[in-house]
Amino acid sequence: MHGCWQPPLDARWQYQLQAKPGVADDTGGIDVDICEPPADGSPCVTPDVFDIDLYVDQKVAGDGNFVIDTAAVDAIHAAGGHAVCYVDAGDAETYRIDYHRFVTFDRNCDGCLIGNPFSQVFPDEFFLNINNDQGQRDFILKVNRARVAKCAKAGFDSVEWDIIDTYEDPHSGFHISYRTQLKFNTRLANLAHEFGMSVAMKNDPSQVKDLLPYFDFAIVEECFQYHFCSGNPDPGEVAFIGSGKAVFEVEYRLTRATFCDRAARLGISAIKKSRTYSLFAEPYRPCR
Secondary structure (H helix, E strand, O other): OOOOOOOOOOOOEEEEOOOOOOOOHHHOOOOOOOOEOOOOOOOOEOOOEEEEEOEOOHHHHOOOOOOEOHHHHHHHHHOOOEEEEEEEOOEEEOOOOOHHHHHHHHHHOOOOOEEEEOOOOOOOEEEEOOOOOOOHHHHHHHHHHHHHHHHHHHOOOEEEEEOOOHHHOOOOOOOOOHHHHHHHHHHHHHHHHHOOOEEEEEOOHHHHHHHOOOOOEEEEEOOOOOOOOOOOOOOOHHHHHHOOOOEEEEEOOOOHHHHHHHHHHHOOEEEEOOOOOOOOOOOOEEOO
């Protein structure tokens, strides 16, 4: 990881993967000036780290227009912040510019690649088979290499690889072993480093022991909602913090009053976003 940016433990973060026309159009819909009061009601604070999509939301760019969000990255840097490039590594999103590549591979291998819908909330995303009996994993990594090259060219500081815990999900349509998931995730981490960027481990708490040396910080969703970041012994988040690596956490359904104090005790940088799981600029409700 030599030379890669690593977020400090006390960094504040913002998670914005969606945008609305008429809001910060000059920066791809990413509101880099957002400032909101923390949970204690003190004066508003701005994020240090923005986790945003590689592409401008098509509601802003126009349907069928795939515009890399360099303007947002430049504005984040100009304000003294850092930008994390969101890339969905473990499932196929039908609205992506490269989705047809997955469909073609899946057709040619008689359905060996694309699995079940990710969830009822995200029915336009489908699990990918990261086994390699027909070259699936090699193909997925090849597609993601092209994506992360675009992140690097746009000036992003880091990568968030999403959907890297398929082996734990019984609804994927595939049997993925612990070892197979581990191999896939380490390859993704190394790929980000190869392009000079740091890398976030997204969820996947049960593999922290093995993955901690490869990942530079963690991004966790709903760990207080589902009680997996305050267990005894702690399953991983404290291991990151104890190694000097930040943990960014987001809750959707809980109120800040129910999790901010616990996040502070653990040293986790936590925010509250929409209960609908949408990720527009607002709400941005930081704990501190």
